[in-house]
Amino acid sequence: MAHGAAGLGDPLAPPPAPVGPPVPASALEAVAPRGVPGLVPVPPPVGVVDALPGEGTFLALSIDDGTSTEVVAAFARFAKDSGVRMTFFPNGRYASWQDNAPQLRSLIESGQVAMGNHTWSHPDLTTLGDLEVAEEIRRNQEFLATTFGVRDSPFLRPPFGAHDERTDRIAADLGHPTIAMWNGTLEDFRVLTPEELMAAARRWFTPQTIVVGHANHPAVTTVYEELLELIAERGLRTVTLADVWATPGQRIRGATAPGSVTTG
Numbered sequence: 001m002a003h004g005a006a007g008l009g010d011p012l013a014p015p016p017a018p019v020g021p022p023v024p025a026s027a028l029e030a031v032a033p034r035g036v037p038g039l040v041p042v043p044p045p046v047g048v049v050d051a052l053p054g055e056g057t058f059l060a061l062s063i064d065d066g067t068s069t070e071v072v073a074a075f076a077r078f079a080k081d082s083g084v085r086m087t088f089f090p091n092g093r094y095a096s097w098q099d100n101a102p103q104l105r106s107l108i109e110s111g112q113v114a115m116g117n118h119t120w121s122h123p124d125l126t127t128l129g130d131l132e133v134a135e136e137i138r139r140n141q142e143f144l145a146t147t148f149g150v151r152d153s154p155f156l157r158p159p160f161g162a163h164d165e166r167t168d169r170i171a172a173d174l175g176h177p178t179i180a181m182w183n184g185t186l187e188d189f190r191v192l193t194p195e196e197l198m199a200a201a202r203r204w205f206t207p208q209t210i211v212v213g214h215a216n217h218p219a220v221t222t223v224y225e226e227l228l229e230l231i232a233e234r235g236l237r238t239v240t241l242a243d244v245w246a247t248p249g250q251r252i253r254g255a256t257a258p259g260s261v262t263t264g
């Protein structure tokens, strides 16, 4: 992808909202007991991210859409049973999220699962007018807040990865400055066999990768054990996007109180 790390250190990006003097990294580590050892979150950048920053052995699994209640349920159980950290990008129009909200809420409250905005109904935002783009984002924001208590995720993942300067600006205005793309994939945009899924995982589960997958088709639910083995074999540690990029408020809270700050 051409974006690379271009969005990571935009010199023109405004600083995060003023919250007093900068907090030293060591202090942040001390007050983020539920985060990931050895990982101190940095502020979410304004612009596109499509890989984890810097050197490390982290893997960010991000799971989109949620057309299937059964598949979302399987992901929630997998997370709970395995301790794997992951980020979901739900479309609120799918009942799967409401159906699995109790299980997901406890994972969100512990910080093991993070949430980002993937729009309400999964349109190509670049084909919509400004008001429609804003409505798609805002409606899903309300859904994330009412369903999961998530009110301050900086992340928007545009459906189909389709975005431009205009849609990015609207997203930023609505509280999502960080456009969360990916540089690895389970290749499950279409229906795959379990063997094809594992081939994709072997190709893409590498250090500092953001992998995109989908809670749509059941094949992925049959290979959880193999995915865990692959992660262990390669010495990777799973992180949420919020473990990596957090607002000052989130960092101080250690991602334990996702509902206590409102940014719009």
Ligand SMILES: [Zn+2]
Pocket: 064, 065, 118, 122, 159, 160
């Ligand atoms: Zn999607």
